[in-house]
Amino acid sequence: MNPANVDLKQTLNLPQTNFSMKANLPQAEPKMLARWAAEDLYGEIRRSRAGKPVYILHDGPPYANGRIHLGTAFNKIVKDFIVKSRTLAGYDSPYVPGWDCHGLPIEHKVDQELGSKKAQMTAAQVRRACRKYAEKWVNLQREDFKRLGVLGRWDDPYLTMKPAYQAVIARAFVDFLDKGYVYKGLKPVNWCIHDRTALAEAEVEYENHKSPSVWVRFVLESDPASIDPALAGKQVYGLIWTTTPWTLPANLGIAFHPKFEYVAVEVNGEVYIVASGLLEATVKKCGWTDPAVIARFNGHSLDRSVFRHPFINRFSLGMVADHVTLEQGTGAVHTAPGHGQEDYVVGMQYGLPVYCPVDPAGRFFDPQGFESHLPPELPGKTVWEGNQIVVEILKKHDALLAIEHIEHSYPHCWRCHNATIFRATDQWFIGMDNNGLRQRALDAIKGVKWTPEWGQERISNMVASRPDWCISRQRVWGVPIVVFYCSACREPLTDRAILDSVVDLFEQHSADVWFERTAAELVPAGTACKKCGATEFSKENDILDVWFDSGSSHLATLREENGLRWPADLYLEGGDQYPGWFQSSLLIGVGLRDGAPFRGCATHGWTLDGDGRAMSKSVGNVIAPEEIIKEYGAELVRLWTASVEFTEDVRISPMILTRLSEAYRKLRNTFRYALGNLHDFNPEVDAVPGDQLLELDQWILVRAEEVVARCRIWYDEFAFHKVYRAVYDFATVDLSSIYFDVLKDRLYTSAPKSLARRSAQTALHRLAFALVRLFAPILSFTMEEVWQHLNQPGSVHTAYFPESAELTEGIGADHRKRVENWNRLIAVRENVLKSLETARQDKFIGGSLEARVVLFADAELFPLLSQYSSDLAGLFIVSQVELQNHLSEGIAATIFHATGAKCERCWKYTEDIGSVPELPTVCAACADAVQEIIGNA
Ligand SMILES: [Zn+2]
Ligand SMILES: [Zn+2]
Numbered sequence: 060m061n062p063a064n065v066d067l068k069q070t071l072n073l074p075q076t077n078f079s080m081k082a083n084l085p086q087a088e089p090k091m092l093a094r095w096a097a098e099d100l101y102g103e104i105r106r107s108r109a110g111k112p113v114y115i116l117h118d119g120p121p122y123a124n125g126r127i128h129l130g131t132a133f134n135k136i137v138k139d140f141i142v143k144s145r146t147l148a149g150y151d152s153p154y155v156p157g158w159d160c161h162g163l164p165i166e167h168k169v170d171q172e173l174g175s176k177k178a179q180m181t182a183a184q185v186r187r188a189c190r191k192y193a194e195k196w197v198n199l200q201r202e203d204f205k206r207l208g209v210l211g212r213w214d215d216p217y218l219t220m221k222p223a224y225q226a227v228i229a230r231a232f233v234d235f236l237d238k239g240y241v242y243k244g245l246k247p248v249n250w251c252i253h254d255r256t257a258l259a260e261a262e263v264e265y266e267n268h269k270s271p272s273v274w275v276r277f278v279l280e281s282d283p284a285s286i287d288p289a290l291a292g293k294q295v296y297g298l299i300w301t302t303t304p305w306t307l308p309a310n311l312g313i314a315f316h317p318k319f320e321y322v323a324v325e326v327n328g329e330v331y332i333v334a335s336g337l338l339e340a341t342v343k344k345c346g347w348t349d350p351a352v353i354a355r356f357n358g359h360s361l362d363r364s365v366f367r368h369p370f371i372n373r374f375s376l377g378m379v380a381d382h383v384t385l386e387q388g389t390g391a392v393h394t395a396p397g398h399g400q401e402d403y404v405v406g407m408q409y410g411l412p413v414y415c416p417v418d419p420a421g422r423f424f425d426p427q428g429f430e431s432h433l434p435p436e437l438p439g440k441t442v443w444e445g446n447q448i449v450v451e452i453l454k455k456h457d458a459l460l461a462i463e464h465i466e467h468s469y470p471h472c473w474r475c476h477n478a479t480i481f482r483a484t485d486q487w488f489i490g491m492d493n494n495g496l497r498q499r500a501l502d503a504i505k506g507v508k509w510t511p512e513w514g515q516e517r518i519s520n521m522v523a524s525r526p527d528w529c530i531s532r533q534r535v536w537g538v539p540i541v542v543f544y545c546s547a548c549r550e551p552l553t554d555r556a557i558l559d560s561v562v563d564l565f566e567q568h569s570a571d572v573w574f575e576r577t578a579a580e581l582v583p584a585g586t587a588c589k590k591c592g593a594t595e596f597s598k599e600n601d602i603l604d605v606w607f608d609s610g611s612s613h614l615a616t617l618r619e620e621n622g623l624r625w626p627a628d629l630y631l632e633g634g635d636q637y638p639g640w641f642q643s644s645l646l647i648g649v650g651l652r653d654g655a656p657f658r659g660c661a662t663h664g665w666t667l668d669g670d671g672r673a674m675s676k677s678v679g680n681v682i683a684p685e686e687i688i689k690e691y692g693a694e695l696v697r698l699w700t701a702s703v704e705f706t707e708d709v710r711i712s713p714m715i716l717t718r719l720s721e722a723y724r725k726l727r728n729t730f731r732y733a734l735g736n737l738h739d740f741n742p743e744v745d746a747v748p749g750d751q752l753l754e755l756d757q758w759i760l761v762r763a764e765e766v767v768a769r770c771r772i773w774y775d776e777f778a779f780h781k782v783y784r785a786v787y788d789f790a791t792v793d794l795s796s797i798y799f800d801v802l803k804d805r806l807y808t809s810a811p812k813s814l815a816r817r818s819a820q821t822a823l824h825r826l827a828f829a830l831v832r833l834f835a836p837i838l839s840f841t842m843e844e845v846w847q848h849l850n851q852p853g854s855v856h857t858a859y860f861p862e863s864a865e866l867t868e869g870i871g872a873d874h875r876k877r878v879e880n881w882n883r884l885i886a887v888r889e890n891v892l893k894s895l896e897t898a899r900q901d902k903f904i905g906g907s908l909e910a911r912v913v914l915f916a917d918a919e920l921f922p923l924l925s926q927y928s929s930d931l932a933g934l935f936i937v938s939q940v941e942l943q944n945h946l947s948e949g950i951a952a953t954i955f956h957a958t959g960a961k962c963e964r965c966w967k968y969t970e971d972i973g974s975v976p977e978l979p980t981v982c983a984a985c986a987d988a989v990q991e992i993i994g995n996a
């Protein structure tokens with residue numbers, strides 16, 4: 060070919076790739092998901108890791124109700140980062156997601172949907188409706204989670220409502236019963252009147268509530284002189300303060316702190332006992348004038364003093380207890396053991412009955428077998444009506460010293476948001492101190508790695524102080540407590556073999572059999588009550604607390620047939636699971652397997668808006684995952700999750716998303732640059748050995764080696780935000796602003812097969828091949844796309860993380876030393892670029908190739924720059940560089956117009972344009988390249 064006819068543009072090696080600049084993620088991601096499903100990617104990953112060391116993150120089950128929100132998406136994506144990064148690190152890390160399917164919220168919704176129909180339905184029919192409802196949400200949430208690119212055993216998740224799982228729950232209860240942990244007792248529990256059920260601590264929320272706050276006096280019946288001689292012959296009163304006047308009918312005692320000082324204060328001839336630390340406040344509230352302290356004594360002096368109930372004919376016992384505080388009130392605490400946890404504890408110590416004259420609907424009634432009766436105004440009234448009635452009764456009995464109306468934080472039901480009450484009921488409990496359960500749990504906590512570290516103290520404090528675990532609920536949608544009662548004498552039938560046979564039926568037919576069959580059908584014929592010999596039995600009506608269900612997930616799921624083992628390596632949920640799933644799982648693990656079911660336990664923060672506020676519909680600051688997916692793709696939710704430190708509360712806003720989409724674009728373009736310049740590169744044939752690479756190429760590979768080494772450690776530590784930062788900075792600074800920028804001329808204008816170009820391509824290939832695997836856990840869709848464009852087989856998710864040494868293979872110690880020079884040269888470049896920018900702004904030059912740089916350097920830099928003088932023009936992307944050693948310190952660049960003429964091909968200015976006569980408009984270097992290309996054509 061005659062060089063004169065050559066189209067010079069055709070001789071440039073311009074980038075070529077189908078890896079588009081625009082990602083179109085909302086359209087591309089579903090196609091990728093379909094491909095993964097068709098190729099059974101999750102199964103492929105499992106097969107690729109068979110026999111490798113196992114790492115198990117056990118999924119905490121979300122509740123099967125409602126669409127996922129950003130917090131749930133965040134939770135699942137962090138888990139996905141962990142599972143994928145462990146997989147790429149070489150572990151076999153199966154992920155079996157699960158759902159919590161039983162419980163009040165679903166039963167609630169189904170009740171609402173059924174409306175009046177429910178009255179005609181059997182319990183088993185209601186349960187089937189609940190099951191259908193839960194299934195619907197499991198299916199919807201499953202699609203939402205899959206859409207995020209979270210890989211797992213989605214086609215076979217664990218569900219607490221599966222018959223096999225229900226059998227595990229029931230058997231766990233039987234085991235607890237059998238091992239002597241379980242008892243049935245009357246106990247005050249948080250009770251929702253609206254839902255007529257006991258609530259666990261985690262099911263109670265604190266909201267504001269208006270209550271009457273009353274100061275009530277109790278006549279002292281016992282001898283006042285035995286408290287203090289100065290009280291002899293006086294009319295003495297105990298003075299209590301309460302914000303629940305409706306509990307006063309159940310008052311059985313007054314608690315004092317044994318170590319506080321109390322005073323007897325005389326007001327108009329009547330003497331009141333008040334903690335001295337609260338005297339001033341009490342005087343003010345009760346409007347006393349001229350109060351006179353006539354005695355001071357320790358709270359201990361009041362132990363077993365006897366008071367008279369203000370309006371019911373019985374005594375109220377003086378007691379001492381450490382829970383009394385000086386925060387509010389009088390230091391004399393009204394005690395109703397049927398209506399408060401602490402009241403119950405101190406009442407037990409003093410042998411008081413657990414008296415509770417309030418029924419499940421929150422209405423007063425006179426319990427049988429209790430000697431004194433309610434005032435006639437109360438039976439049939441609700442506790443809320445009771446407040447006002449009791450206030451009137453107190454006035455009538457001249458016992459009310461003061462009343463205020465206050466708004467305070469008060470427990471409410473998490474579902475119906477009605478105020479709850481404390482009410483003593485017959486419940487099943489796991490005794491925290493039976494078989495030393497509490498202490499063993501505290502010991503097990505010490506063997507777990509808690510992230511953040513304060514988790515250990517947090518859960519230890521909770522376990523140390525928690526009451527016995529109330530495991531019974533008066534509902535239908537759950538796993539029944541498998542116990543029978545003798546119909547004649549109410550003796551429980553807890554024969555292990557009989558209960559086991561019922562559990563076996565659950566496994567075959569689901570726990571619905573408990574509701575579908577009679578006790579006679581479930582108890583083997585001929586069974587007789589051990590106490591009275593009767594042969595008729597009834598079934599327990601209560602079901603188990605849902606926290607018992609989800610807390611059994613390790614028993615149901617961490618099994619060999621799932622490729623999992625007990626205990627798990629990690630549990631990871633929000634901080635709200637310390638009183639919830641973390642704790643119930645721990646107690647079940649310690650109770651039945653004598654250890655925590657997890658080796659590590661980590662928490663993530665809450666998702667807040669850009670101003671750090673919780674997201675709520677009423678504020679209008681909710682960002683739903685599907686909105687982000689629709690606009691940007693799931694990849695942006697993933698990138699956001701990686702960009703924040705997940706152990707802390709995290710923020711998201713439209714502005715943050717805009718910024719992240721820009722970051723995504725830059726990362727994508729980094730890969731696009733590499734792919735575009737690798738179109739004619741086959742690493743098997745064309746790669747240049749490490750020791751022959753150009754020094755700048757060696758330099759970037761040494762930099763990448765550091766990034767990979769650090770990111771591998773950060774992945775091990777789950778510091779995904781550091782991985783994101785390091786990769787982003789490397790892509791935008793080291794690669795885009797420096798290396799890629801400098802490289803363009805070499806890649807585009809060199810002869811295609813020249814060492815200069817092959818060296819650059821070798822570096823680009825090593826970089827892309829390493830980064831695609833390094834970032835696969837985070838940008839799972841995009842890295843898969845890059846993987847395909849790199850012509851790699853299979854999926855990047857079955858690949859392994861790069862080893863840092865891969866990047867620098869063949870680059871020996873002597874090369875590394877020379878590579879260090881480039882760090883200094885790059886620093887010089889920064890300096891020169893600033894001068895070029897000024898010259899451009901002054902319109903002295905257009906592009907940087909129009910420039911000739913005269914570089915003045917000091918005695919320290921001059922030798923280095925001289926050594927690399929032939930590389931400097933390329934490094935600065937200018938046409939000419941002239942070196943001068945006339946500077947005392949540092950460097951200075953002066954910009955001149957380049958001399959010579961502009962090459963039509965590479966746009967550099969040179970003095971050798973036209974040195975090859977057939978190519979009169981190009982420089983000598985370009986002429987060489989063109990001749991090589993033509994020669995090959
Ligand atoms: Zn409720
Ligand atoms: Zn009996």
Ligand SMILES: [Zn+2]
Nearest residue numbers: 962965982985
């Ligand atoms: Zn040229």
